[in-house]
Amino acid sequence: MILVIVWAPTTALGIDIVSKIGIPMILGSVCIGFIVLLVQSVEGEKEASAARQAKLALDIANKTLPLFRHVNSESLRKVCEIIRDDIHADAVAITNTDHVLAYVGVGEHNYQNGDDFISPTTRQGDELRKNHH
Known part of the structure; x- marks a missing residue:
């Protein structure tokens, strides 16, 4: 000024x-x-x-x-529990492209180790991952 x-x-x-x-x-x-x-x-x-x-x-x-x-169903289940507790999630799953290897949380009774059911969302995520690599 x-x-x-x-x-x-x-x-x-x-x-x-x-x-x-x-x-x-x-x-x-x-x-x-x-x-x-x-x-x-x-x-x-x-x-x-x-x-x-x-x-x-x-x-x-x-x-x-x-x-x-020592990867086995129990160790993978413990991994899911740790992740679920730390991120405060309702459920956590570890899958490969075809099977649910471990699942902890809401709806747990619907999943058994080695289930062939992979949700459409999981399949979509896997497809996205494949397309970006």
Whole structure:
């Protein structure tokens, strides 16, 4: 605003201009500052969320890795239990392309080890995986 006064043909004209545009200029700058803070806050939250997810994945890996040394139906079931508890899921399944290898959670009584039933959603996910590789 000082530049407006300095560059105006007369000081009186400069002061008149500043008196009319000063408050809108200040409010505009304050609003821009708030927008910058909001963007930084959103970015910070995204980074914090990614860090929480990475920590959760590492925690699950640390708990389940020993169970993959001797893979059997009981060890896979324990892996499902750990994942379900850690991510607070209703159910977790481990499958291959044809069989349910382990299932823990809601509807558990519908699945037995080695069941040939793979849900359409699981098949769709497997197809997506195949198409992207």
